[in-house]
Amino acid sequence: MSDARDPLRARLALATGRSAGRLSKALGKGSGSMIGGRLALRVDPGVLHAVAGERRSVLVTGTNGKSTVTALVAAAISPGGAVVSNTTGANMTDGIVTALSADRTSGLAALEVDEVYLEPVARGTRPRVVVVLNSSREYTRGVSLKSTLEHWRRTAAALPSDCVAIVNVDDPLVTWAFETAPRVVGITGGLYWRGDALVCPACGSIQEFTEQSWSCPGCGRRRPTPDWTVVPDGDGWAVEHDGRRTRVDVTVPGRTGPVGGAFALAAADALGVDVAAAAERVSAVADVDGRYAPYRLGDHVARLLMLKNPAGWAEAIDVSVSTGRPLVVAVDPFGPKDTATMWEAPFERLAGQRVGVTGGRTADAVAILEAAGVHPVEAPDIESALGTQPPGEVMVACNYPAFRRISKQFRGGTP
The missing domain is CATH 3.90.190.20 (Mur ligase, C-terminal domain)
Incomplete structure (x- = not known):
């Protein structure tokens, strides 16, 4: 994954981005992660593909919890080799370019991706795994939930044939958007907020919810059977998969932590990483950019x-x-x-x-x-x-x- 493999335009783009990033940081305008990647993309719109190289990438998206689950995924897949991740939270295409260009040797990547940038990031990185946590209104960006779901559905249909979409089956919006993916693995991710999922995205009918499931009386869609299930385990939590039970110990309080752990373990399993080893690494994550740390x-x-x-x-x-x-x-x-x-x-x-x-x-x-x-x-x-x-x-x-x-x-x- 050295620069020698890149075409001249990509090398020029990366050099321009590095210079801009250093200047921005020197002037106190920020970390330089956004402006560096942005200028690199202007010089070469295909530079993301160049810096992604042959890495096996996991993309993590959703409205809430992306940073936390990305950190858990990075830990879970680390028994499989060195991992690069956009730990600063710069989760649009430009920030991801900067993160990947700063580490050209790691064979694995765990990348947090803004919901509306999933398609260009997926196209540039050709991920092996896409993790989709949840979907609800996002007031800070000015993009409608409907357009985000349609964007996801188009992206899912275009994912590489060897890509696994790991989705929250408790969220009917996520389930609909990624039913077009080549392969889908379901997680019991929970749905604390149902206000945005009342209307079926497929037919417009009012969906019916029970405590642990959902269904649409209009088109017959219903909650798929999950492949990975979060269950109580003594004074903590565990994840069940293929008849196995793996204890998940995380510092994030409540059920949020073990659910994030389940997504991380499923991602590790999709990459061929031993689940028990992944769970051990997940338990060591204590802080995500100030979140949850005591x-x-x-x-x-x-x-x-x-x-x-x-x-x-x-x-x-x-x-x-x-x-x-x-x-x-x-x-x-x-x-x-x-x-x-x-x-x-x-x-x-x-x-x-x-x-x-x-x-x-x-x-x-x-x-x-x-x-x-x-x-x-x-x-x-x-x-x-x-x-x-x-x-x-x-x-x-x-x-x-x-x-x-x-x-x-x-x-x-x-x-």
Whole structure:
């Protein structure tokens, strides 16, 4: 995978991108990962194929959880060899070009991919595995859910014949989009938010849901039988596959962690990596860019959750309810829709509980929680917000700007 294999145009593109990235970093304009890849693509639109080379790549996409599951996938497939990954979260084509060009020797790649960039990334990398977590509205990008699903369906139909699509069968939108893939493996990925999946994408009928399944009375589509199932295992979780049971120990609280682990183990298995060895590596992942890592402040241990849509807020609420860990909410200004997503989330599941609230949009968050029967307690800062809860572990649910601010603050402390 050396530069000698690249055509002249690709080498020129990469050189241009590296120079731009170094300049951007020197001027304090960022890490340079985006601008470097962007300029490289302008010089040679096919440069992604050049830097991908013959690697066996796993692409991870979905509305929520991409960064976390990508980190778990990178760990799970590592027994198979060196792995390159876009760990900075630059998940569009330009950021992926930069990540792959920085490591030309690793034979494996675990790549987080923005939902609407899946097609060009898949075309450029020819992946062996595509992991699809979930699908719901995304307010921050201005792209409709319908167009994203159609994009996915076209991409799935064009995947290489040796590619495996590992999909969340509990999400009927994901299932529909990837039923055109050459090979599909199903995971019990859960569906905490059903508000965006009520209408069948195939026929427009109202879908029917039970606690563990879904079906469409109009066209007869129904939840496929999963190949990998997440099940309770003593005081933890395990994954069942082909009559085998593999314990999954992850630091991510609630069912979110083992579900991500199941996707990672299935990806490792698709690449021929021993599942037990993959599970051991997965258990060592403690932090994903500040997410989930425990930060101790006095008598409290805070775990940060970064949320951007109703599905994410619903998942955070479920983690709090299912683990019994109290919740603190931190919301900073983030455009005109920064708290709109919270109104749809099922905060009524926390009715009667005290929830500390902090950040630049505290008044909005307080109104939302009061409407749901929650007892919000306003706090001037994150330390005071944690102080509204008993000593111990606390889940801190943040929108994007609050997450960035608080995680930076916490990293100056003692994880």
